[in-house]
Amino acid sequence: AVIVALSSGFSRSEGASTITQQLLKNNVFTGWMTETKTQRIERKIQEQYLAVELEKSLREAGEDPKAVILENYLNTVNFGNGAYGVQTAAQTYFGKNARDLTLSECAVLAAIPQNPSQFNPILYPEENASRMHTVLEYMLEQNYITQDEYNEAMSDNVYDRIKENSASVSTEEEVYSYFVDELISQVKQDLMAQKGYTEAQANSAIYSGGLKIYSTEDPAVQSVMESEFTNPDNFPEGSEVGLDWALTVDKADGSRVNYSREMLQTYFQEQGDENFDLNFSSQEEAQSYVDQYKAAVVGEGDTIVAERISFVPEPQACMTVIDQSTGEVRGIVGGRGEKTGSLTLDRATDSERQPGSTFKILSTYGPALERGEITLATTETDDQFNYSDGQEVKNSDNTHHGTMTVRKAIETSNNVIAAKLITQITPEVGYDYLTRLGITTLDSDKDTTQSLALGGITNGVSNLELTAAYAAVANKGVYNKPAFYTKVTDRSGNVLLENASSGTKVFKESTAYLLTSAMEDVMKAGTGTQFQMEDTSIAVAGKTGTTDSYKDLVFVGYTPYYTCGIWTGYDTNEELSENERQYINTLWTNVMNRIHEGKAAKNFAVPGSVEEVSICSQSGLLAGTGCPVSTEYFAEGTAPTTVCTQHIPTPVPTVAPTVAPDITQEASQGDDAGTYDGTNGTGEDSGAGTGGNIWQTIQNLFGGGDTSGTDTETGQ
Numbered sequence: 002a003v004i005v006a007l008s009s010g011f012s013r014s015e016g017a018s019t020i021t022q023q024l025l026k027n028n029v030f031t032g033w034m035t036e037t038k039t040q041r042i043e044r045k046i047q048e049q050y051l052a053v054e055l056e057k058s059l060r061e062a063g064e065d066p067k068a069v070i071l072e073n074y075l076n077t078v079n080f081g082n083g084a085y086g087v088q089t090a091a092q093t094y095f096g097k098n099a100r101d102l103t104l105s106e107c108a109v110l111a112a113i114p115q116n117p118s119q120f121n122p123i124l125y126p127e128e129n130a131s132r133m134h135t136v137l138e139y140m141l142e143q144n145y146i147t148q149d150e151y152n153e154a155m156s157d158n159v160y161d162r163i164k165e166n167s168a169s170v171s172t173e174e175e176v177y178s179y180f181v182d183e184l185i186s187q188v189k190q191d192l193m194a195q196k197g198y199t200e201a202q203a204n205s206a207i208y209s210g211g212l213k214i215y216s217t218e219d220p221a222v223q224s225v226m227e228s229e230f231t232n233p234d235n236f237p238e239g240s241e242v243g244l245d246w247a248l249t250v251d252k253a254d255g256s257r258v259n260y261s262r263e264m265l266q267t268y269f270q271e272q273g274d275e276n277f278d279l280n281f282s283s284q285e286e287a288q289s290y291v292d293q294y295k296a297a298v299v300g301e302g303d304t305i306v307a308e309r310i311s312f313v314p315e316p317q318a319c320m321t322v323i324d325q326s327t328g329e330v331r332g333i334v335g336g337r338g339e340k341t342g343s344l345t346l347d348r349a350t351d352s353e354r355q356p357g358s359t360f361k362i363l364s365t366y367g368p369a370l371e372r373g374e375i376t377l378a379t380t381e382t383d384d385q386f387n388y389s390d391g392q393e394v395k396n397s398d399n400t401h402h403g404t405m406t407v408r409k410a411i412e413t414s415n416n417v418i419a420a421k422l423i424t425q426i427t428p429e430v431g432y433d434y435l436t437r438l439g440i441t442t443l444d445s446d447k448d449t450t451q452s453l454a455l456g457g458i459t460n461g462v463s464n465l466e467l468t469a470a471y472a473a474v475a476n477k478g479v480y481n482k483p484a485f486y487t488k489v490t491d492r493s494g495n496v497l498l499e500n501a502s503s504g505t506k507v508f509k510e511s512t513a514y515l516l517t518s519a520m521e522d523v524m525k526a527g528t529g530t531q532f533q534m535e536d537t538s539i540a541v542a543g544k545t546g547t548t549d550s551y552k553d554l555v556f557v558g559y560t561p562y563y564t565c566g567i568w569t570g571y572d573t574n575e576e577l578s579e580n581e582r583q584y585i586n587t588l589w590t591n592v593m594n595r596i597h598e599g600k601a602a603k604n605f606a607v608p609g610s611v612e613e614v615s616i617c618s619q620s621g622l623l624a625g626t627g628c629p630v631s632t633e634y635f636a637e638g639t640a641p642t643t644v645c646t647q648h649i650p651t652p653v654p655t656v657a658p659t660v661a662p663d664i665t666q667e668a669s670q671g672d673d674a675g676t677y678d679g680t681n682g683t684g685e686d687s688g689a690g691t692g693g694n695i696w697q698t699i700q701n702l703f704g705g706g707d708t709s710g711t712d713t714e715t716g717q
Contacts, residue, residue, distance in 0.1 A: 018045075021052040021066075023114075024074045028199040076209075077201045080110060081117035083344075085204040094122060096166045104146065105154040108136045109163070118249065118306045123167045126160040177343035178227070179335040180218045183350055184485040188214055191489075191498050211492030217329035217484055222322055222563075225595045226332045230318065231339055235588055237581045241280040243315040243572050244287045245346065246308075248295065253302030265294045279573045284312045311345075314338050316581055318569045318588060319348035319464050321483075322596065325472035325564045328481025328502055332596075333465070353442050353461030354553045354568055357546025358414045358528075360456035362516055363438055363470050364431035365423045366411060370636075371434075371512045374426060377408040377519055378621035378633045378641065381418045388451045394420040397547070406621050408633070411519040412527035414545065416455055423454035437507045438470035438480055456546060468557055468566030471544075474516050475559040477608070478508030511610040511636035517542045518634050521605070524558070531586045532558055535594050538602030551577040554585045558593070561603040565593055610637050617645035625649065 018026065022045075029051070030044050059066040080090035090110050091099040102110070112132035113120045122129040134155065141151045177185070185207060192203040206212055229235055248260040262279055269277040269290065281287040291310065299305060314337055322332040335347030346352075369375045383402045386394050396402070396416045410418040423431050428449045435443060435453075444459040465483055473480035481502045489498040508516075520542035523529040528545045543558025552574050557566040569585040570577060612635055617628035622641045624630045627648035 018048065019052060020074050021055060021070050022048040023078070024070055025051050025055070027074075027079065027201050028077055077199075077205050078114045079117045079201065080113045081121045082123065083204075083208070085201055086209050089205070089209040094163050094166065103154070103157070103159075104137075104150055105133075105157040105159045108133045108140075108154060109159055111136045116306075119251070119304065122160060122163050124307075126163070130160065176340055178223060179333050179340065179347050179349065180216075180223055180330070180485070182335075182344050182347055183330070183333060184214065184216055184218070185344070186350075187485045187500075188212075188489055188498065191500070195498060212497065213490045213492075213494075215487045215489070217324075217327075217331065217487060219331040222332035222596050226320060226322065226334045226592055229588055229591045229595075230320070230334045230337050235591065236314070236318075236337060236584050237316070237578075241282065241315045242284055242287055243313040243317070244279045244281065244291070245311045245313055245572075246291055247310075248298075248308045249306040250299055251304045251306050253300065257306070258298075260294075260298060265290065268294055268297065278575065280315050280571070280575065287312055311341060313572070315573070316569060316571045316575075316577060317348060318567065318585070319352070320565065320567045320588065320592065321349050321465050321468040322592070323468055323472045323483060323564045324562075325475040325481075325559060327484070328469065328472065328476075328504070329484050329487070330465075331563065348568070348572075349464040351463070352568075352572075353463055354555070354570065355458065355546075355548040356456040356462050356467055357548045357553060357555050358416075358419075358456060359467060359471075359544050359546035359555050359557055360435070360458075361411070361414070361419045361454055362474065362520070362544050363440075364435050365419050365426070365454040366407065366519070367474070367508055367512060367516055368430050368434045369422050369426050370515055371508050372426060372430070373636075373639060375407050375422065376621075376633075376635055376639050376641075377406065377411075377515055378616050378635070379407045380404050380619075380621045381407065381410060381421060383410075383415055383417045386417050386421055388420070389424075394455075404619075406618070408519050408522060411544075412522040414523075414528045419454040420451055424451055428453050434507065435470070437505065438473055439482060440466055440470060442466070456548070464566050464568045467555070468564055471557040471559060471566065472564040473507055474513050475542075475561075475564050476504070476513075477510045478506060478513035479504040480507050481505075509610070509636070510608045514605065514608055514611050515634055515636065517605050520544055520558075529556070529558065531583075532556060532589055534560075534590060534597065536597060536600075536602075539597055539600060540604045541593075542605070551582060554582060556585060556589055558589065560593070560597065561605060562597065562600055563593070565589060607634070611635065612637055612640065614640045616641065617648070620645045620647055 025048050026044075030048065056066040056070070059069055076086045076088075078087075079085055080087070080093070082093050084090040084093040087110060088099045090113070091097055091102055091106075094109065095102065095106055109122050109129060112129050112135075113122070115132070119125060120129045120132055137146070137151055137154055140146045141148065146154075188207060189200070189203045192198040192206060193200065198206065244262055244265075246262045246265065250258050250260065252258055266277060266279055281290075288310075318337050319335050320333070321330065323330055333347070333349050335345075335349045335351070366375075370377075382404045383396070385401065388394060394417050397414070401417065402413070402415065405413075405415070405418070407418070409415075428451055431453050432443060432445070432449045440462055442458070442460045442462050447459045450457070469483045470480070472483075481504045484500045484502065486498075486500050488496055488500060491497050520529075521540065523545070524533060524541050524543055529543050532541075532543060532545075534541055539560050539562070541558055541560050543556060546555035546557075547553070553568065553570045554577065555566070555568050557564065559565065567585055567589045569581075569588075613632050614635055615624045615630055616622060616633045617624050618631040619629060621633075622643050622645035625645040625648065627650055628645050629648070
């Protein structure tokens with residue numbers, strides 16, 4: 002086999018491998034489809050060696066190597082259409098058990114594994130039939146079947162039955178929800194990571210291994226989310242049609258080329274349409290561009306192996322709902338509109354988008370509070386500030402707002418103060434906290450910068466991970482990895498996987514509560530007021546996030562019951578227009594209102610490690626005479642000890658002013674005897690008795706009358 006492979010350049014289509022080698026390739030060398038020529042040579046040599054050793058070890062164990070290897074091969078080989086193993090393939094293509102297959106049906110299946118895409122009997126029956134006939138001819142030549150059996154199999158209209166079964170399955174089989182997609186994905190990954198399964202083995206176990214999977218889904222929550230995301234009234238009028246497309250072609254020279262929608266876009270831009278994007282006015286328009294591009298790239302002698310095309314409404318959205326007390330996902334939706342296929346794009350997990358100001362809480366304010374470098378009463382100044390590279394940090398309104406408390410900076414989503422604070426604690430500290438909160442998409446070489454405070458990262462973050470990070474704040478500072486299942490058992494009831502999490506303490510309970518309290522103000526008076534829920538007896542906290550040019554709108558909010566994160570934007574990273582910036586509020590509030598129906602009134606519990614102190618709302622110090630007073634929360638031992646003296650009134654002179662005798666006498670004859678208004682009776686300044694003007698000025702400043710002992714600014 003090695004000699005044949007070397008002489009053929011190790012093309013992927015060569016059939017010199019033994020069944021043992023095929024078994025090893027499918028279950029050990031799972032990355033063979035993307036390997037280089039050199040890697041193929043290395044892999045083939047390793048396959049030969051391991052095949053000999055495997056057969057030898059089976060013989061030494063008293064097993065029949067051929068029987069064991071063939072059984073494992075047939076139970077794990079890829080038959081296309083997501084069917085791994087002959088039993089699953091029999092059900093997929095014929096709707097029956099493997100033991101009930103006819104000769105012609107067996108030959109159809111035997112034709113598939115060499116290239117499951119090219120010889121897919123549903124999509125390419127002619128290609129499969131050609132190879133199926135070859136299989137029957139070999140069986141006849143080697144006397145495995147008689148001439149009569151051969152003739153009967155050749156005359157069988159087997160592909161009509163496949164077509165009928167496929168149509169029946171397509172009609173009757175329910176498309177997986179986004180939750181089920183992610184459930185399968187997480188179980189598959191955990192089988193591989195924890196049990197050492199290969200991808201093929203994991204697929205076989207999930208689809209035909211008799212596993213019982215215990216889901217964390219709340220069907221009521223999932224149903225509400227799906228109904229809101231399929232309701233056209235929740236989305237902007239005049240939505241466009243986006244194109245999701247991919248094409249795989251085997252070229253005439255033996256190479257394989259994968260074409261993407263991004264390559265299609267580049268092609269038409271290079272043809273002169275510089276503004277060409279992937280959003281169209283209709284499906285027909287989108288299809289016409291696909292047809293033009295295929296005509297340009299698929300040449301004579303090329304074979305289309307696979308094509309995927311779908312049309313999606315734009316702009317898009319995704320959402321995750323998590324029970325923060327456990328980290329269990331209760332519902333997830335990866336896009337708007339009806340879901341048309343299983344295991345499709347899930348924007349909540351597959352798409353990485355910029356988080357905007359939602360990162361301020363996680364990367365900056367949380368770590369700074371946790372380390373004792375600030376309190377919510379600490380005052381910071383919003384003035385001109387530049388990053389170390391010279392770039393000026395600007396607020397969303399392009400103005401500065403002077404000195405304010407940290408609480409106010411969070412409420413108003415102030416950019417300058419967040420940038421100053423991450424500079425103080427260092428971006429490396431912010432980066433460390435983000436990774437501890439489960440953010441896996443950060444680049445350690447590029448993302449340890451000051452812009453981390455404002456969500457400026459290289460790769461973006463998924464909606465699922467961002468929601469789970471906020472769930473840690475809602476869960477008293479304890480992070481739980483988001484879970485889609487609690488346990489998996491095999492067909493005998495033995496526990497194969499358990500997904501229980503004890504959680505990781507990231508913030509102290511006091512820190513988590515302080516962040517929650519500040520984000521309650523975001524909802525009441527700050528940037529999150531449009532996300533208020535109908536039932537005001539249930540507390541809610543949250544943080545908004547907006548990227549430059551409104552390409553991404555993000556919001557994560559939570560109650561004592563659930564944490565819910567939402568993203569809205571275009572798949573193609575286009576700017577959201579003015580009328581496209583409101584549906585994020587509609588979706589979030591509609592979902593949260595409905596899933597909280599019937600829930601008891603509940604506030605966020607103040608932990609014993611937090612104390613309330615009366616402070617000056619302007620200076621952040623202990624409230625003194627004349628201060629505008631507010632109540633602030635502090636972690637024990639962090640409250641200010643200095644009393645504010647900024648607002649003590651200036652003492653008022655008590656000596657009566659000197660007045661001109663003749664004017665005093667005139668005044669004494671009226672109803673206002675003993676008073677002096679500093680005018681000549683005409684309302685104009687007489688110029689006499691200048692001390693009276695000063696006295697009047699003082700009276701005006703302090704509101705008139707006797708100012709002694711009166712606090713005119715209480716902050717109540």
